Amino acid sequence: MMEASADHAVCARGPMHTDDARRGWETGKVRLVSLDFDRHFENCLRWINDPDVTHWLIVGDYPPISRLAEKDWFESASKDRDRDVLFAIETLDGVHIGNTGVHAVNHVHRNAMTGSMIGEKSYWGQGYGKAAAIARSLYCYKVMNLERLFSSALEGNVRSFRMLTGVGYTECGRMPKRFFKRGRYWDEILLCQERDAFLDRFGDHPFPS
Ligand SMILES: CC(C)(COP(=O)(O)OP(=O)(O)OC[C@H]1O[C@@H](n2cnc3c(N)ncnc32)[C@H](O)[C@@H]1OP(=O)(O)O)[C@@H](O)C(=O)NCCC(=O)NCCS
Numbered sequence: 013m014m015e016a017s018a019d020h021a022v023c024a025r026g027p028m029h030t031d032d033a034r035r036g037w038e039t040g041k042v043r044l045v046s047l048d049f050d051r052h053f054e055n056c057l058r059w060i061n062d063p064d065v066t067h068w069l070i071v072g073d074y075p076p077i078s079r080l081a082e083k084d085w086f087e088s089a090s091k092d093r094d095r096d097v098l099f100a101i102e103t104l105d106g107v108h109i110g111n112t113g114v115h116a117v118n119h120v121h122r123n124a125m126t127g128s129m130i131g132e133k134s135y136w137g138q139g140y141g142k143a144a145a146i147a148r149s150l151y152c153y154k155v156m157n158l159e160r161l162f163s164s165a166l167e168g169n170v171r172s173f174r175m176l177t178g179v180g181y182t183e184c185g186r187m188p189k190r191f192f193k194r195g196r197y198w199d200e201i202l203l204c205q206e207r208d209a210f211l212d213r214f215g216d217h218p219f220p221s
Contacts, residue, residue, distance in 0.1 A: 036102070037151050040218045041143035044099035044112065044151065049086060052100045055108050057082045059131025068169035069129065070191055094119070097156070101130065101144045109135045112144050114152055114161075122159035124152065128175075141175045149179065150219045153207045160206055166191060167199040180213055181205040 036045035047056075057079060059065045066072025077085075089098050097114040110130035117124040126148060130141050152158045163181055165172040177183075181203035189197035 037099075037147050037155075037220060038104070038218065039143050039147040039150065041104070042109075042140055042147060043102045043104060044144065044147050045102055047086070047089065047098050047100050047111070052108050052111075053082070053086060055131060056086070056111065059110075059129065062131070062133075064133060065129065065131050067194070068166050068172060070166075070193075073193070097151075099148070101128075101140065103135075103140070107132070109140060110144065112148050114148065114156070114158075117156070117158070122157065124156075124158055124161055126152075126161050126163045128172075137171070141171070142178050145175060145179045146214050146217055147219070149205060149210050149214065150217060153211060154219065158207065160204060163203045163205075164200050165203070166193065167201055173201065173203075176203050176205075179205070180210045 036043040038044075057077070060072050060077045060082065063073070071077075075081075089096060095115070095117050097117065099112050100108050101110040101112055102108050109132040110128065112128040113126065115125045115127065126145070128141055128144055128148075130136055130144075149161060152161055161181070162184075163176055165176065167186075182205075183201055184204040185202035187200040187202070190200035191198050
């Protein structure tokens with residue numbers, strides 16, 4: 013298993029262009045850009061097979077994700093664009109550090125499920141997850157005109173829970189012993205973020221207008 017490192021992350025850099033800022037959605041610390049096979053695929057394949065990264069994820073661990081399976085995911089991910097909106101998370105100097113998504117988008121009820129993965133482990137715990145979640149919510153409310161976002165985390169995933177509550181998600185439910193992971197069952201904690209409450213707190217963050 014290849015160890016993620018800052019050195020490897022350098023390989024994740026695609027060609028930098030002076031107009032990079034205009035190809036994505038920035039909050040000041042990260043840029044959300046559309047997933048690109050050449051630029052992002054190898055990192056996605058490496059991360060989804062890294063047991064440290066998948067420790068608290070429902071995907072990964074089992075079954076292992078082959079190159080072919082990951083290619084399928086990459087292809088299918090871009091097919092239902094009304095229901096699934098996926099982004100690569102890049103630093104402002106173009107390092108691909110993770111992915112984030114808006115899933116099961118419902119334009120009648122104006123809600124969706126969100127999820128994130130910072131796969132480049134050397135970037136954990138430095139505020140990149142929160143910055144990406146803020147950018148994602150701004151996109152959901154200001155671009156997609158959604159009203160409410162849901163997310164969930166396994167009860168042991170303290171970093172994810174703190175990231176989500178730190179950007180205005182609040183716990184709204186719990187499904188007991190919902191997932192078996194690494195030797196035991198874990199509750200799934202459900203969280204919800206409301207548009208108005210979020211925009212009151214974070215609406216002034218830098219975001220393309
Ligand atoms: C969960 C994840 C997206 C969070 O992103 P991140 O960039 O590491 O998190 P942030 O730096 O934005 O910080 C999130 C919060 O966790 C806290 N935190 C950081 N490291 C922590 C640790 N080891 N244990 C507990 N809390 C921790 C931070 O202090 C911060 O909380 P605070 O603002 O109240 O201080 C990222 O770590 C990740 O992708 N992990 C692997 C995959 C995963 O678990 N995804 C989520 C699935 S629900």
